[in-house]
Amino acid sequence: MAIADRLKRWASALKRDVLTLWIAARDSRTPVAARVLAMAVAAYALSPIDLVPDFIPVLGQLDELLILPLAIALALRLIPAALLAEFREAADRRSGRPRSRVAAAFIVLVWLAGAILAGSWLLLSA
Numbered sequence: 001m002a003i004a005d006r007l008k009r010w011a012s013a014l015k016r017d018v019l020t021l022w023i024a025a026r027d028s029r030t031p032v033a034a035r036v037l038a039m040a041v042a043a044y045a046l047s048p049i050d051l052v053p054d055f056i057p058v059l060g061q062l063d064e065l066l067i068l069p070l071a072i073a074l075a076l077r078l079i080p081a082a083l084l085a086e087f088r089e090a091a092d093r094r095s096g097r098p099r100s101r102v103a104a105a106f107i108v109l110v111w112l113a114g115a116i117l118a119g120s121w122l123l124l125s126a
Contacts (some may be wrong), residue, residue, distance in 0.1 A: 017072050018045040019091040024079050027087070034078035041071045047104050 024030045025039035045068060054060040076084060
């Protein structure tokens with residue numbers, strides 16, 4: 001099997017797992033710690049705005065290539081196997097990508113807070 005085919009399968013599985021986490025975060029049967037982590041990971045993965053923009057060398061790609069897959073794997077491990085199988089089936093049946101305006105708003109607020117802190121630091125150091 002070619003490397004490109006394996007990468008496509010891996011990316012497809014990641015997409016399904018993000019949707020699985022989104023479903024798990026909204027189900028009351030999911031343990032609280034798993035729900036919180038699943039919600040955070042799914043919100044970040046589905047957000048149209050990156051916390052670390054891709055134009056920042058190395059770090060911009062590091063979150064999508066390393067940090068996000070590790071966070072997805074950790075969140076999935078916290079969900080009981082029977083529930084995880086049910087949520088994955090639901091993710092396979094679902095079409096379309098969920099949107100999270102709350103997550104987008106949160107990331108915009110984080111960027112604004114960072115810009116304000118950076119601006120005040122620059123003003124104070126000048």
